[in-house]
Amino acid sequence: xxxxxxxxxxxxxxxxxxxxxxxxxxxxxxxxxxxxxxxxxxxxxxxxxxxxxxxxxxxxxxxxxxxxxxxxxxxxxxxxxxxxxxxxxxxxxxxxxxxxxxxxxxxxxxxxxxxxxxxxxxxxxxxxxxxxxxxxxxxxxxxxxxxxxxxxxxxxxxxxxxxxxxxxxxxxxxxxxxxxxxxxxxxxxxxxxxxxxxxxxxxxxxxxxxxxxxxxxxxxxxxxxxxxxxxxxxxxxxxxxxxxxxxxxxxxxxxxxxxxxxxxxxxxxxxxxxxxxxxxxxxxxxxxxxxxxxxxxxxxxxxxxxxxxxxxxxxxxxxxxxxxxxxxxxxxxxxxxxxxxxxxxxxxxxxxxxxxxxxxxxxxxxxxxxxxxxxxxxxxxxxxxxxxxxxxxxxx
Amino acid sequence: xxxxxxxxxxxxxxxxxxxxxxxxxxxxxxxxxxxxxxxxxxxxxxxxxxxxxxxxxxxxxxxxxxxxxxxxxxxxxxxxxxxxxxxxxxxxxxxxxxxxxxxxxxxxxxxxxxxxxxxxxxxxxxxxxxxxxxxxxxxxxxxxxxxxxxxxxxxxxxxxxxxxxxxxxxxxxxxxxxxxxxxxxxxxxxxxxxxxxxxxxxxxxxxxxxxxxxxxxxxxxxxxxxxxxxxxxxxxxxxxxxxxxxxxxxxxxxxxxx
Amino acid sequence: xxxxxxxxxxxxxxxxxxxxxxxxxxxxxxxxxxxxxxxxxxxxxxxxxxxxxxxxxxxxxxxxxxxxxxxxxxxxxxxxxxxxxxxxxxxxxxxxxxxxxxxxxxxxxxxxxxxxxxxxxxxxxxxxxxxxxx
Numbered sequence: 042x043x044x045x046x047x048x049x050x051x052x053x054x055x056x057x058x059x060x061x062x063x064x065x066x067x068x069x070x071x072x073x074x075x076x077x078x079x080x081x082x083x084x085x086x087x088x089x090x091x092x093x094x095x096x097x098x099x100x101x102x103x104x105x106x107x108x109x110x111x112x113x114x115x116x117x118x119x120x121x122x123x124x125x126x127x128x129x130x131x132x133x134x135x136x137x138x139x140x141x142x143x144x145x146x147x148x149x150x151x152x153x154x155x156x157x158x159x160x161x162x163x164x165x166x167x168x169x170x171x172x173x174x175x176x177x178x179x180x181x182x183x184x185x186x187x188x189x190x191x192x193x194x195x196x197x198x199x200x201x202x203x204x205x206x207x208x209x210x211x212x213x214x215x216x217x218x219x220x221x222x223x224x225x226x227x228x229x230x231x232x233x234x235x236x237x238x239x240x241x242x243x244x245x246x247x248x249x250x251x252x253x254x255x256x257x258x259x260x261x262x263x264x265x266x267x268x269x270x271x272x273x274x275x276x277x278x279x280x281x282x283x284x285x286x287x288x289x290x291x292x293x294x295x296x297x298x299x300x301x302x303x304x305x306x307x308x309x310x311x312x313x314x315x316x317x318x319x320x321x322x323x324x325x326x327x328x329x330x331x332x333x334x335x336x337x338x339x340x341x342x343x344x345x346x347x348x349x350x351x352x353x354x355x356x357x358x359x360x361x362x363x364x365x366x367x368x369x370x371x372x373x374x375x376x377x378x379x380x381x382x383x384x385x386x387x388x389x390x391x392x393x394x395x396x397x398x399x400x401x402x403x404x405x406x407x408x409x410x411x412x413x414x415x416x417x418x419x420x421x422x423x424x425x426x427x428x429x430x431x432x433x434x435x436x437x
Numbered sequence: 438x439x440x441x442x443x444x445x446x447x448x449x450x451x452x453x454x455x456x457x458x459x460x461x462x463x464x465x466x467x468x469x470x471x472x473x474x475x476x477x478x479x480x481x482x483x484x485x486x487x488x489x490x491x492x493x494x495x496x497x498x499x500x501x502x503x504x505x506x507x508x509x510x511x512x513x514x515x516x517x518x519x520x521x522x523x524x525x526x527x528x529x530x531x532x533x534x535x536x537x538x539x540x541x542x543x544x545x546x547x548x549x550x551x552x553x554x555x556x557x558x559x560x561x562x563x564x565x566x567x568x569x570x571x572x573x574x575x576x577x578x579x580x581x582x583x584x585x586x587x588x589x590x591x592x593x594x595x596x597x598x599x600x601x602x603x604x605x606x607x608x609x610x611x612x613x614x615x616x617x618x619x620x621x622x623x624x625x626x627x628x629x630x631x632x633x634x635x636x637x638x639x640x641x642x643x644x645x646x647x648x649x650x651x652x653x654x655x656x657x658x659x660x661x662x663x664x665x666x667x668x669x670x671x672x673x674x675x676x677x678x679x680x681x682x683x684x685x686x687x688x689x690x691x692x693x694x695x
Numbered sequence: 696x697x698x699x700x701x702x703x704x705x706x707x708x709x710x711x712x713x714x715x716x717x718x719x720x721x722x723x724x725x726x727x728x729x730x731x732x733x734x735x736x737x738x739x740x741x742x743x744x745x746x747x748x749x750x751x752x753x754x755x756x757x758x759x760x761x762x763x764x765x766x767x768x769x770x771x772x773x774x775x776x777x778x779x780x781x782x783x784x785x786x787x788x789x790x791x792x793x794x795x796x797x798x799x800x801x802x803x804x805x806x807x808x809x810x811x812x813x814x815x816x817x818x819x820x821x822x823x824x825x826x827x828x829x
Binding site: 077078079080084085086087089090144147148149150151153154156157159160162164165166167168171223226227228229230305306377378381382383384385387 | 521522523524525531534535536538539565568569570571572573574589590591592593594595597598599600601602603606607608609610611628629630631682685686687
Binding site for chain 2: 759760763765767769770772773774775776777783785789790815818819820821823
């Protein structure tokens, strides 16, 4: 099936080469980092996790979001999602891949990564994270590929794939809960030490992930002959709406707990992030922007008439994605380290090599996404055009 | 017989996996040559069930504190990068508000407020850093010391996030050029691993007190908290002591007399 | 064969590249085996010139011994190794092994360079200076 990805238009190859260029640039800077050490980033003794782990945290959510499409279709027979289950699974694969790559580039001794498997430590959440991420990657590859092959042959998927699909559905929230547990069990960091972390993570995952799926559906509809279906996109929009409402509510719940109790361990990180602490406020514009985007997105999503307009929905999806990327990919991680355990403020800002390496990893993710989507849409075009003999339009 | 390309790859892949996997399994599961090796302990070694320390701030002055800190950093090849971003420190002074955040008050004794408290890894009895380490590179020894295995550390820095005391440092770059005088009898570290105070386990093994304790002129009392007859227990009985962030349940082994 | 000539030429090029290392050294004498030197001042001073374990054992198993030493000392806190002949040694690379074998370049590196082995011990463990001073 992969040979389908070797035949494409000039635009396709242009995109592939552009992404390879970004990957190459990121790789060169990674070699610099490998040589010099992680000091080449903006991380410090006080803020010891930064952009890389932030991106990993955000992308784990995006990866988990495939379940929002797969669950309604396989467990509740929601036929409208039939066409896009593979699209969702093929988004989960590069997302999980990027998660693992971000962890890899963040490690001080990456060549020792197998130590995690050679010396399993069940009481370490990070050990579990590695296991669940690896399995999720393999599951999605297996399920996506099998279902797509079956579609290509024009037969229903084989029955043995069903248990794997159910496994993937159960596993998807688990990858994100485990990632939330990385943060939510650390004594001393009160910004993170909250039961609602896991719930917040899931809510933001199920808003950011389906938003990205909506954006990708629009792109696929525009640039290929495959149409994911208007109703499917609208349902995704409804999912994003409710998940985003929950996400913002959870954040406000945290704000209440912090500022009504007035316990410094809880209030100081929020103060640092949203209004600055002791004259330090590098992240304030970022968090302000994220909040404004969240408000705008909620306005666009909650009003049904606006949500039904596809252009507005696409715009709302973009604002949700960016807002959550800033909040989870940056604010959440840094907020746990500022102020530090001595109640001092030491700020963090990513350096240029760090950003270029990050961009390189995103490049790898987008390249894998492009190739997988090329395979999926080409096969779906063949299959669906063959069955109906005409270009598919909006009916779901 | 004709075989499709796909079937060929499937068979070749399966053979490779079984072949390599089988050979590796045989090598790994073979009994090693050192199963029956003899090991013994240095007769001078200090033995304890739970090593702890009391920091008597009444007995410390700035010069002695500097000597304690330098003794540790010198014999353990702790580098001096000269900037707070890359900084590595195993033991250092903090004022009251920073060593015991949340316990300072506007009206407290000014003398105590500005006193430099010596802080180091608390060698907790219930260490969160050990709980989170994915490779057991940091682990708790039978004698209570929270140890670092530099060979196994993958540099994920989860332990640094978990430590409520900010006791751990990471080698953000190669430390060798920044070590003033190398102590040849102790290794340095390389970039990419986490380090912290390990209670001078190497000195305890040959019957010596930790370096900071030796230089402290009695201001640091080191001993076995589990031994009811030890000096440290007597000191703890005789004075009121506080520990850093004791409400977190980490059970620190370092006590402070103010 | 479809596109037969392309395949045959491809096979010839592949064989050429694959056998290049052998063809390059054809006719040349084999390089001499490495001879690690054990004539450091410390070893000269020893009455009985013995290593922790016999030479034949150390030659084949020193890495395994060091690997075990590493885990025993760091992870298990055991500091003394009782050798096969009953003698006791402190478990330490720099303070035991390198105290006698203080000539890393003429000893350790001789075989390691020959076999293209780069143990990363020296990233942390300080190499002894030449000439027997440590």
